[in-house]
Amino acid sequence: MPRDEARIAAFDVIRAVDERDAYANLLLPRILRDRGIRGRDAALATELAYGTLRGLGTYDAIIETCTDRAPDPDVRDALRLGAHQLLRMRVPPHAAVGTTVDLVRLRVGPGPAKFANAVLRRIASRTIEEWVPIVAPDAATDPVGHLAVAHAHPRWIVSAFRDALGGDAELPGLLDADNARPLVTLVARPGRSSVKELEEAGATPGRYSPYAAYLREGDPGQIEAVADTRAAVQDEASQLVALALTRVPLDDADAAAGGERWLDMCAGPGGKAGLLDAIATYGAGGPAGFPGGARLLAADVQFHRARLVWQTTRRADVITADGTEPAWRPGVFDRVMLDAPCTGLGALRRRPEARWRRDPSAIAELGRLQRRLLGAALDAVRPGGVVAYVTCSPHLAETRVVVGDVLARRGDAEQLDARAYLPEADGLGDGPHAQFWPHRHGTDAMFLAILRKRRP
Numbered sequence: 001m002p003r004d005e006a007r008i009a010a011f012d013v014i015r016a017v018d019e020r021d022a023y024a025n026l027l028l029p030r031i032l033r034d035r036g037i038r039g040r041d042a043a044l045a046t047e048l049a050y051g052t053l054r055g056l057g058t059y060d061a062i063i064e065t066c067t068d069r070a071p072d073p074d075v076r077d078a079l080r081l082g083a084h085q086l087l088r089m090r091v092p093p094h095a096a097v098g099t100t101v102d103l104v105r106l107r108v109g110p111g112p113a114k115f116a117n118a119v120l121r122r123i124a125s126r127t128i129e130e131w132v133p134i135v136a137p138d139a140a141t142d143p144v145g146h147l148a149v150a151h152a153h154p155r156w157i158v159s160a161f162r163d164a165l166g167g168d169a170e171l172p173g174l175l176d177a178d179n180a181r182p183l184v185t186l187v188a189r190p191g192r193s194s195v196k197e198l199e200e201a202g203a204t205p206g207r208y209s210p211y212a213a214y215l216r217e218g219d220p221g222q223i224e225a226v227a228d229t230r231a232a233v234q235d236e237a238s239q240l241v242a243l244a245l246t247r248v249p250l251d252d253a254d255a256a257a258g259g260e261r262w263l264d265m266c267a268g269p270g271g272k273a274g275l276l277d278a279i280a281t282y283g284a285g286g287p288a289g290f291p292g293g294a295r296l297l298a299a300d301v302q303f304h305r306a307r308l309v310w311q312t313t314r315r316a317d318v319i320t321a322d323g324t325e326p327a328w329r330p331g332v333f334d335r336v337m338l339d340a341p342c343t344g345l346g347a348l349r350r351r352p353e354a355r356w357r358r359d360p361s362a363i364a365e366l367g368r369l370q371r372r373l374l375g376a377a378l379d380a381v382r383p384g385g386v387v388a389y390v391t392c393s394p395h396l397a398e399t400r401v402v403v404g405d406v407l408a409r410r411g412d413a414e415q416l417d418a419r420a421y422l423p424e425a426d427g428l429g430d431g432p433h434a435q436f437w438p439h440r441h442g443t444d445a446m447f448l449a450i451l452r453k454r455r456p
């Protein structure tokens with residue numbers, strides 16, 4: 001019988017994530033390439049690995065109900081993989097059970113295979129709709145706990161999303177959007193590529209960003225414009241927050257004199273810097289857009305991430321520097337992008353295991369760093385200049401609270417209505433900040449606040 005390469009690959013990825021904190025989105029492509037797994041088998045391995053990792057919380061609750069002793073970690077990983085096939089994929093039960101038992105026999109041994117067989121049969125006795133009321137807290141008395149198990153998210157993340165959304169109504173939609181594979185979105189960097197060029201390579205125009213194109217199938221790395229950094233993979237909200245910064249008018253004498261100076265303070269790996277570099281050089285390409293002729297300095301505290309920025313930009317100056325101990329003179333920049341280090345809770349759909357790894361205790365420390373960086377960004381910008389504070393997280397403690405605290409502490413900045421610079425998108429919230437959402441916009445949950453430094 002031929003070896004079930006797709007399931008073996010998925011199992012090996014799940015084991016590596018569990019055992020040594022590997023990143024599935026880095027490891028899986030390597031395993032597929034090294035083992036020559038392509039086409040439908042590669043697609044199956046991806047769905048098995050990513051789907052299982054996303055659903056861990058739900059599957060573990062069900063496995064616990066179906067066992068009288070805790071399984072060894074390798075057996076538990078196989079049971080999780082089997083549970084995903086039984087409960088969320090259209091794999092016939094006999095095939096899901098049989099292939100998982102074979103996998104346990106191959107990778108662990110014959111004794112555990114018998115045990116796995118018994119547990120999987122119990123799991124297969126109910127559908128996911130029947131299991132959830134059994135293993136999840138009651139929805140009426142503990143709605144957050146219920147959603148956490150039903151939609152496979154840690155409870156603290158569901159709570160944080162509920163706070164950021166301001167209620168329960170949209171929560172199931174948001175959690176479902178996190179569980180779906182995101183579209184691959186490309187950016188055609190203006191002056192260097194065009195949406196038309198990406199369309200010719202098989203993509204379709206994006207919904208919001210004038211530079212976006214969706215790639216429904218195929219490897220983006222094979223597209224010529226992507227291979228030579230004229231285009232790139234970039235979430236549409238990421239494109240829009242960078243564009244928004246360049247749209248804020250600086251209608252005063254300082255801006256008119258000579259070209260503008262821009263700073264991207266936390267630039268690695270260079271998604272936003274790549275777009276800002278192209279707009280700085282060639283202009284935004286639209287009637288109201290920035291006309292070009294600016295100079296971008298891109299910095300990151302980590303050398304290897306600064307290197308990635310250097311590889312993806314053309315004209316920008318790129319340095320390794322700590323934004324909290326600036327390597328630049330204060331008050332010299334017209335526009336500053338601060339895409340702050342954050343929990344990344346807005347991009348959970350991209351990294352299947354990330355939700356189970358994030359630790360709420362990191363928020364306090366990140367919050368201190370975010371406040372210091374935002375203070376430093378305001379120091380770096382000249383009076384009349386603007387700062388974009390961006391996070392790929394909707395968590396209030398990383399977004400509104402940080403901006404509110406920094407504004408309250410210093411009297412030299414005011415918040416603009418960021419939504420005014422994002423006319424393409426609605427549903428961005430009550431302002432003055434803008435909050436994108438996966439379930440509303442099909443983008444990451446990106447947050448943008450725009451601050452203007454007051455004149456003395």
Ligand SMILES: C[S@@+](CC[C@H](N)C(=O)[O-])C[C@H]1O[C@@H](n2cnc3c(N)ncnc32)[C@H](O)[C@@H]1O
Nearest residue numbers: 266267268269270271272300301322323339341
């Ligand atoms: C959210 S990522 C930026 C993503 C990037 N703007 C993009 O679009 O590709 C945050 C970055 O901040 C960097 N960073 C963290 N602390 C920093 C500091 N004190 N100064 C400068 N960069 C820092 C991290 O190395 C990381 O690359």
